Amino acid sequence: MSLTAPPVRRAVRTAPLAVTALCAAAFTLLAVLVTGRGGAPFPLDTDALDWSVGHRSSPAGVTAARAVTASGTGPYPYLCAVVAGLLVGRDPRHRLLAAAGALVFLLAGQAARYGLLAAVARPRPPVADWLTHASGFAFPSGHTSTSALAAGLLIWGLVRFGRGSRAIPGWAIPGWLRAVLVAFLVCWAVAVGLSRIYLGVHWATDVVGGWLYAATWLGLGASFVPAGRSRP
Numbered sequence: 001m002s003l004t005a006p007p008v009r010r011a012v013r014t015a016p017l018a019v020t021a022l023c024a025a026a027f028t029l030l031a032v033l034v035t036g037r038g039g040a041p042f043p044l045d046t047d048a049l050d051w052s053v054g055h056r057s058s059p060a061g062v063t064a065a066r067a068v069t070a071s072g073t074g075p076y077p078y079l080c081a082v083v084a085g086l087l088v089g090r091d092p093r094h095r096l097l098a099a100a101g102a103l104v105f106l107l108a109g110q111a112a113r114y115g116l117l118a119a120v121a122r123p124r125p126p127v128a129d130w131l132t133h134a135s136g137f138a139f140p141s142g143h144t145s146t147s148a149l150a151a152g153l154l155i156w157g158l159v160r161f162g163r164g165s166r167a168i169p170g171w172a173i174p175g176w177l178r179a180v181l182v183a184f185l186v187c188w189a190v191a192v193g194l195s196r197i198y199l200g201v202h203w204a205t206d207v208v209g210g211w212l213y214a215a216t217w218l219g220l221g222a223s224f225v226p227a228g229r230s231r232p
Contacts, residue, residue: 020219027140027212030205031120034139039122045203049125052198056131065195066132072143072192077150081106084157102153109149109217116140116213122206129200141202144193144210145217151189152218155182189214 033042041049056062085102089095122139124130136142158178173181193210196202 016219017223020216020223023212023215023219027209027216030209030212031116031139034122034205034209035120039120039139041125041203042205045125045205048197048204049129049200052200053129056198062131062199065198068188068191069132069143069195069199071188072147072195077146078103078106080150080154084153087157088160102157105221106146106149106153109214110146112217113140113142113145113213117142122203125200125203131199132201134201138202138206140209140213141193141196141206142210143196144189144202144207145214147192148189148211148214149217151185152214154185156222158182158185 081102082099085097085099086095089098117137117139120139121137124134124138158173158181161173189211193207196207197204
């Protein structure tokens with residue numbers, strides 16, 4: 001009889017946690033720098049805003065930016081979270097639980113973000129440069145972080161489903177299609193963030209902060225969900 005104990009799966013996976021710690025450290029540093037300047041823009045912020053204001057000659061470009069930015073708020077991110085949960089479910093009951101868990105994960109991330117917005121209290125760029133409606137404080141960007149969280153959840157769902165979810169027995173998403181969908185979701189999250197700069201309602205560092213915040217929150221989820229489970 002072997003005296004060697006079987007390996008125990010760790011509840012917290014160290015690799016995602018290490019990446020999460022880096023993202024959290026970068027976000028914290030950026031938040032401290034923004035707060036230390038009283039919310040005043042960095043040179044990168046003013047350069048990005050000046051470039052955006054100088055490249056708005058195309059009405060089609062402005063319309064496209066407004067459409068992209070609109071997709072990062074409202075019901076769409078929450079629908080993404082629900083779909084992500086439905087993708088990984090093994091049966092009707094588990095699909096409902098996974099969808100509810102993904103939705104709660106997104107809502108919790110939103111609640112924490114509102115707390116950070118109030119704590120940093122960074123003003124937005126001048127209203128004269130806005131090309132869309134905006135309200136509240138600027139850092140971190142809400143549309144940016146929300147769309148990135150939604151994209152991350154959907155990517156999680158696609159990866160789990162692509163490995164052979166029992167939601168549809170015997171069927172899995174082909175690898176090439178999964179890669180295309182993941183790339184599309186990443187591009188969508190990036191485009192939403194960039195649209196906020198282009199439309200003049202956020203500084204560039206607000207958007208970077210939104211991406212770092214979303215990466216941190218998603219990393220926490222990835223770190224504390226056991227690898228063999230598909231429930232968020």
